[in-house]
Amino acid sequence: MRTLLAIGTPDDEAADAVRGLARSAREADGVAPLSEQTLLDLRDDDADLTHVLAHDGDRGVVGYAQVDRRGEAATAEIVVAPGARRHGVGRILLRTAQRDATLPSRSGAPARREPLRVWAHGDLPPARALAQDAGLVAVRELLRLGLDLGDGPASHVPPPRLPDGLVLRAFSPGDDDDAWLALNARAFAQHPEQGRMTLGDLRARQDEDWFDPAGLLLLERTGERGGNGSHDAAAALVGSCWTKIPTDQPAGAREGEIYVVGIDPAAQGEGLGTLLTAAGLAHLAAAGCARAVLYVDGDNTPAVRTYERAGFGRDAVDVQYATPVTPSSPSGATMDR
Structure with a gap:
């Protein structure tokens, strides 16, 4: 499969294609691959956002990545069409995200010294395998808790x-x-x-x-x-x-x-x-x-305890992956999660 990349704010047609791609991935995997904020930002041409669409001549849009440089650390989300996996699309999108994450922020955010953080919603096996192949490690967990009402x-x-x-x-x-x-x-x-x-x-x-x-x-x-x-x-x-x-x-x-x-x-x-x-x-x-859910950072112990006392239990986990940082690394960064 030949993959072509298009970088730039999606037009209405391309944005609809990405939403359809996200729906297909959710139906196949049982978990939404893109967060609410990422979907809201699909048509945003903010200079600190990078939109990357992967195209295949026969299938149209088969992958999408969004890089957000507005925070202290750049973050990214990636989705690949279920039928286009195992063809290197995810690796291409990840490499592109890592490259664009190094661009300077224009939003007034502090100069970043941490590596790009990539979300894996549901922490599914294909995402873990992609992270492992790229030498990334888990640096943050976002728990999904649930309670039957x-x-x-x-x-x-x-x-x-x-x-x-x-x-x-x-x-x-x-x-x-x-x-x-x-x-x-x-x-x-x-x-x-x-x-x-x-x-x-x-x-x-x-x-x-x-x-x-x-x-x-x-x-x-x-x-x-x-x-x-x-x-x-x-x-x-x-x-x-x-x-x-x-x-x-x-x-x-x-x-x-x-x-x-x-x-x-x-x-x-x-x-x-x-x-x-x-x-x-x-x-x-x-x-x-009939059921309530919520999301909370795994290291937010007081909040997790509050929700556990209310009867919530763990449903799933979203994970952020990043390049491991050592004390001798030129970046000098340390990871708190």
Whole structure:
């Protein structure tokens, strides 16, 4: 098979081909090969994103890679059509991603000293084999945890009781955008992806068919006032739980996600993560979901323990692979995951 590469922002037709490729891979492998953010970025011509399409004359688009240089370490995701595997397409895309990862960032991100990190969603055997052949090792784990909610709505998962001084309400698009983004930035200041969410990222998710403002729960302290005596939502907001229920799911088998739980660092240690998780589960159950899932970094021990106490168990794991770094390496980098 002769593989030709095209580098550049996909047009509408090519973007649709990549989405179809991702669907085919998910049907074959049982796991989505590309993350939500990667799919949202398909038509983004940001200078710090590289889009690589692999074409075969007879089959059209048979592979895709996206390189993101906006963080402290460049990251990549790669997908190859099930029928085009074992022909070197993955190796070509990986080499291209490694080359483009060395380009300087234009987004103001710190100068990168770490090797490219490549996601393997589900950590499937073909991805592990590709990583091993390229001399890459696992440097980060993202756990997918799951919890059965039963076959009935909210009676199985009652909403939590709120302590005095706290109120829980639904997000109001437009009115709460800035306050939520400020909370998210504080809560995930050290997170490589979530912590850099922008207003554009938030609006892109609000435009998705799954977005429901009633599923983005805001936790506030009562009585918070701004300097002029008016209510200050940014000052009052201490936590949030964003839930996600994908559309087009069969009745009786709906799965919902605890999408993002964020706590203001100043309110850590008050048990708000447990409270918000319970509130999110109650919302998913009331919406008819039979199962809840979430993603959490494997080394985030406090969060993992919170979810395990709530009854979650491990479903799967996504892994980031990178070139191993030694103390004598010219890069001088060390890997914390």
